[in-house]
Amino acid sequence: GAVVSQHPSWVICKSGTSVKIECRSLDFQATTMFWYRQFPKQSLMLMATSNEGSKATYEQGVEKDKFLINHASLTLSTLTVTSAHPEDSSFYICSAHRPVGWTDTQYFGPGTRLTVL
Amino acid sequence: TQLLEQSPQFLSIQEGENLTVYCNSSSVFSSLQWYRQEPGEGPVLLVTVVTGGEVKKLKRLTFQFGDARKDSSLHITAAQPGDTGLYLCAGPRSGGGNKLTFGTGTQLKVEL
Numbered sequence: 625g626a627v628v629s630q631h632p633s634w635v636i637c638k639s640g641t642s643v644k645i646e647c648r649s650l651d652f653q654a655t656t657m658f659w660y661r662q663f664p665k666q667s668l669m670l671m672a673t674s675n676e677g678s679k680a681t682y683e684q685g686v687e688k689d690k691f692l693i694n695h696a697s698l699t700l701s702t703l704t705v706t707s708a709h710p711e712d713s714s715f716y717i718c719s720a721h722r723p724v725g726w727t728d729t730q731y732f733g734p735g736t737r738l739t740v741l
Numbered sequence: 742t743q744l745l746e747q748s749p750q751f752l753s754i755q756e757g758e759n760l761t762v763y764c765n766s767s768s769v770f771s772s773l774q775w776y777r778q779e780p781g782e783g784p785v786l787l788v789t790v791v792t793g794g795e796v797k798k799l800k801r802l803t804f805q806f807g808d809a810r811k812d813s814s815l816h817i818t819a820a821q822p823g824d825t826g827l828y829l830c831a832g833p834r835s836g837g838g839n840k841l842t843f844g845t846g847t848q849l850k851v852e853l
Contacts, residue, residue: 656838656839665827665846665848666846667829667844667845667846668784670840670843673838681838717783717784719783721839729786729789730839731786732776732784732785734781735781735783
């Protein structure tokens with residue numbers, strides 16, 4: 625099956641620092657990856673679409689200068705939370721798109737718990 | 742805007758009971774997917790339904806796609822504590838880009 629990993633699984637940082645989260649598709653190539661944010665007991669909120677070889681596209685209301693996305697290769701996308709503040713504390717999940725037949729299937733990473741002190 | 746409303750939002754039941762979770766929209770979807778997410782983990786795909794009226798079974802889970810492709814349901818028979826988790830429906834967002842619209846989620850807790 626398709627496997628997507630995230631690193632780190634959890635991170636605690638001080639307010640004002642930057643944190644980088646990696647998302648890797650381990651057994652398939654993904655030209656498109658997605659970054660989501662999830663608050664406790666709530667659904668996933670799409671933040672941005674990461675496109676290999678081009679700029680990421682951000683959902684309305686998501687600050688592109690705060691959440692930097694780099695899709696350096698067909699198996700790696702990174703999300704950097706710059707100048708993190710306590711309100712950025714959340715569960716960040718990535719997914720990698722892989723066509724399965726003619727349906728849009730996304731395979732999700734295990735998530736990264738970010739806590740900003 | 743395509744919205745997927747799930748009901749109920751929370752559900753706490755005893756082991757052995759049956760339950761149904763609903764996913765409703767006013768928009769037509771070409772397909773719908775169901776995911777289960779456990780605490781501290783990413784969502785795991787359970788099923789994809791693509792044809793109006795389609796019924797798929799996965800052990801004790803039965804998924805149905807509405808005839809008009811605007812709604813779906815998930816029925817669990819004889820629930821077990823291992824079924825505990827957040828259940829999410831999702832459908833492809835109009836406009837392409839392979840994006841998904843996620844439902845509002847149903848938090849299920851199955852107690853012994």
